[in-house]
Amino acid sequence: MVVLLKPGFQLGESTGDSTRPLARGGTARRGTAAAPRCCGCPRPRVTSQGEGNRATRWRWLKVVFLLSSAAVGGLLGWSYLSAEDGVTEVLARHSENLQDKFIEIPCSEDYDSHKRFEGCTPRKCGRGVTDAVITREELFQPLSLGKHFVNLYRYFGDKIQDIFTEEDFALYRDVRQRIQQRIAQAFGISSASMYLTKPTFFSRINNTEAKTTHDEYWHPHVDKVTYGSFDYTSLLYLSDYTEDFGGGRFVFMDAGSNKTIEPRAGRVSFFTSGSENLHRVEKVHWGTRYAITISFTCNPDHGIGDPVLM
Ligand SMILES: O=C(O)CCC(=O)C(=O)O
Numbered sequence: 001m002v003v004l005l006k007p008g009f010q011l012g013e014s015t016g017d018s019t020r021p022l023a024r025g026g027t028a029r030r031g032t033a034a035a036p037r038c039c040g041c042p043r044p045r046v047t048s049q050g051e052g053n054r055a056t057r058w059r060w061l062k063v064v065f066l067l068s069s070a071a072v073g074g075l076l077g078w079s080y081l082s083a084e085d086g087v088t089e090v091l092a093r094h095s096e097n098l099q100d101k102f103i104e105i106p107c108s109e110d111y112d113s114h115k116r117f118e119g120c121t122p123r124k125c126g127r128g129v130t131d132a133v134i135t136r137e138e139l140f141q142p143l144s145l146g147k148h149f150v151n152l153y154r155y156f157g158d159k160i161q162d163i164f165t166e167e168d169f170a171l172y173r174d175v176r177q178r179i180q181q182r183i184a185q186a187f188g189i190s191s192a193s194m195y196l197t198k199p200t201f202f203s204r205i206n207n208t209e210a211k212t213t214h215d216e217y218w219h220p221h222v223d224k225v226t227y228g229s230f231d232y233t234s235l236l237y238l239s240d241y242t243e244d245f246g247g248g249r250f251v252f253m254d255a256g257s258n259k260t261i262e263p264r265a266g267r268v269s270f271f272t273s274g275s276e277n278l279h280r281v282e283k284v285h286w287g288t289r290y291a292i293t294i295s296f297t298c299n300p301d302h303g304i305g306d307p308v309l310m
């Protein structure tokens with residue numbers, strides 16, 4: 001109930017079509033002389049019909065003004081939060097099971113400042129997502145044991161035999177080959193012209209504080225700048241956005257409209273590594289996010305072999 005008291009008015013209640021005062025059960029009637037009287041009370045002002053209408057209009061104007069202000073405020077707040085979040089389009093939702101999604105974008109000039117390998121160095125650039133390369137059943141749990149941004153080659157040293165089995169590595173090789181073929185097909189190059197490059201690592205991200213700048217995964221970056229040898233980057237997600245962790249979406253930072261990929265276990269995203277694909281990872285708010293970065297170079301000198309048990 002909205003109760004408004006204005007000079008010259010008695011209690012009234014807003015109704016759907018007007019702000020008529022209650023007129024039942026002896027309650028006072030606005031704009032008439034039938035209001036209760038008492039000795040010594042100031043004589044209620046008798047208002048004309050015109051004045052009453054003006055006041056009603058005034059009240060409605062106030063209501064309309066307040067509602068519009070609330071709507072404008074809400075819109076501004078929403079657009080501020082969206083802008084801060086930086087997300088304007090979802091490329092791949094967690095709930096979707098995507099066969100193949102590929103978006104071509106113009107290449108940056110980054111590749112011109114490196115030695116070109118025709119038939120491999122990107123002439124066609126873009127980004128893709130697929131849930132069809134690896135089944136959820138194939139996901140390799142053993143590799144999820146790693147520490148934050150673990151380098152498969154360096155971190156474990158002699159301990160690597162205790163942690164990974166020959167089967168884990170065989171599965172890694174198989175998955176790596178399938179991703180390599182998918183990338184080659186999407187960009188129209190030969191899979192044989194691509195080489196696995198370092199760092200190849202898996203990441204375990206939670207909301208504990210970063211110990212070194214290497215742990216600060218959320219900064220916008222270009223892989224070719226950060227890692228040098230990368231020409232094609234791929235990411236294999238091992239856990240599920242909103243089920244295993246909150247935050248942690250992958251964001252392509254395009255001018256004016258960012259695009260997100262929501263991680264899903266078994267989902268592979270891949271893209272050319274130059275500044276046409278500036279990106280970041282949102283901070284993880286809760287839970288643990290697992291992913292493997294598998295990247296390729298066109299320069300055989302920067303190629304590495306698959307990780308093996310020694
Ligand atoms: O884990 C991700 O989604 C992306 C990580 C990343 O940007 C990188 O490894 O360079």
Ligand SMILES: [Fe+2]
Pocket residue numbers: 221222223279
């Ligand atoms: Fe990256």
